[in-house]
Amino acid sequence: MKINGNEIRPGNVIMHKDGLYVAVKVDHVKPGKGGAYAQVELKSIIGNTKLNERFRSAETVERVSLEQRDFQFLYAQGDALVFMNTESYEQIELDTDFVGDRAAFLQDGMMVTVEMHEEKPLGIQLPAQVTLEVSDTEPVVKGQTAANSFKPAILENGVKVMVPPFIAIGQKIIVDTEEVTYVRRAD
Incomplete structure (x- = not known):
């Protein structure tokens, strides 16, 4: 689908220079002299390259739907x-x-x-959260408060996360897959 250069929005995927790019940042610039344009920061979907391009409102680009x-x-x-x-x-x-x-x-x-x-x-x-079992961590210490103190734990899949001190070996916890962080104890 063809769109004008000034209609590009962050998150749009476009075909540009024979590659697929996602618009990361878009600034609309109106200089005192000359026509307005959109300054677009593009990130390649396939590679890991970035481009900064100017698109005038008269230019058209191919918007791609994934x-x-x-x-x-x-x-x-x-x-x-x-x-x-x-x-x-x-x-x-x-x-x-x-x-x-x-x-x-x-x-x-x-x-x-x-x-x-x-x-x-x-x-x-992937799903935002998964439930995993703690396979190794330090033992629970009586009297230790949960105020901002975390200890390392190794999960059943080998991933290391920081968990609160009350989490013990064998307990199931919910982990955020994007941030790789402890969310809460599983029920």
Whole structure:
């Protein structure tokens, strides 16, 4: 879908210079001399490059819609992670690097959202929070207050997080997958 240069908003995905870019920051500039333009900071979706571009209102750019599909995590196979489309039952393999550090939070049967463009996966969203068991931490110390004191804990998936002093080995906790932080004790 074509849009004018002054209609670009943060979060829009556009086709620019034969690549897909997401608009991170947009400033509308009206200089005293000459026409107005939009100063747009673009971040490449595929690579990790950034661009600063000027778009005049008369210029048009191609706005791209990313398709979001639900996939179920099946299993890890070497450096590949296998997911299944819940509607068509087709399976795709994604590199562990594609998911990044958050791959440690994947659990069998977990539902994720994969952003796709022309049948090519571009991004993945895991659930915001997961429940994991604490496999190792320091023992509970009687009389220790919970006022801003945290201790390190290792979870069943090998990830380290800081937890309150009352958390013991074997307890299940809820962890934020984006920030990799303790949220609360699981019920």
